[in-house]
Amino acid sequence: MSWDMYDMTQKVQVVVVAIVLPLVILVASLWHDWVEEGQSPRARKIMKDWEWNIDEMAHAVNVKGRLIGYRVLQAGVIIYLGYSRFFRDYRSIELSVLAIVSIVAEVLFIIIKTIRNMAGDEDKTQMWKQMGHSVFNNLMYLCIVVDVFWM
């Protein structure tokens, strides 16, 4: 069944399931990560109010797990894009756009957060260097995705 065959009610249902629901999941996940990180007094207060008992070690394990999941996903995207190009002569525009959007979000987050943290810090060279390395890796990945996509 294709989009044109749906009536108005079905189209609204599709929009809710395909856009509103994922947005709610995304916001809930980011909020959950922010509270679990407990960097601000407000986050710690929410954690206390909700009796969210998570110690530092469990938090470190969760974060590392997500990081591993992310790296595996990145490698999987490269394999999928390459596989589509070589085996099926097909360019997966949706996955490429997804990878590019997430990388841009990551880079922007790193740059903005680092610059905000730099305020009041006298030795800025070291922070620029550390930030530059993370940004460079992400830009490398971006180049790979774009390159494989256009190959």
Added chain:
Amino acid sequence: MFTTETGIGVVVMVVFAAFWLAFMLWEDWGQAGKTARARASAKANGWEQDEMQNTITRNGAIIAYRLMTVGLFVVMLVDIIAFGKNVSEFAILWFVCMVFEGIYRTIATYRAAKDDEENPPSKSALAGDIVKRIFIPVVIFADLIWKFWR
């Protein structure tokens, strides 16, 4: 059509992705600097980070991870509902990263709790947890994969 060149291309792609994954995991491990060996490795390679910068880098990666997983979900739904396309490969991609994340968390939690003398974790509970971590994503994605692979 499958040719030798195509096969070589796919192998090169898989090996490259495996190297990329290994390199990124190695760098993450070095930058986290939990052990003396990790710190020495990061210093020798020139990618050491202080705690604050490492937190920023990790949080950035986690935001990107959340965006990608939710984005994949949207892509799958839109492809199925609006275009009736086969999304089994996206489902496998999602499944693999969820399983890796889950298994790592289970094993790391087990290793951290091993020294607990009052409530030591059992190996059967660990095995059960790993099965659960694989079984739940299978249940979620089996329908999608089955629908298109019949």
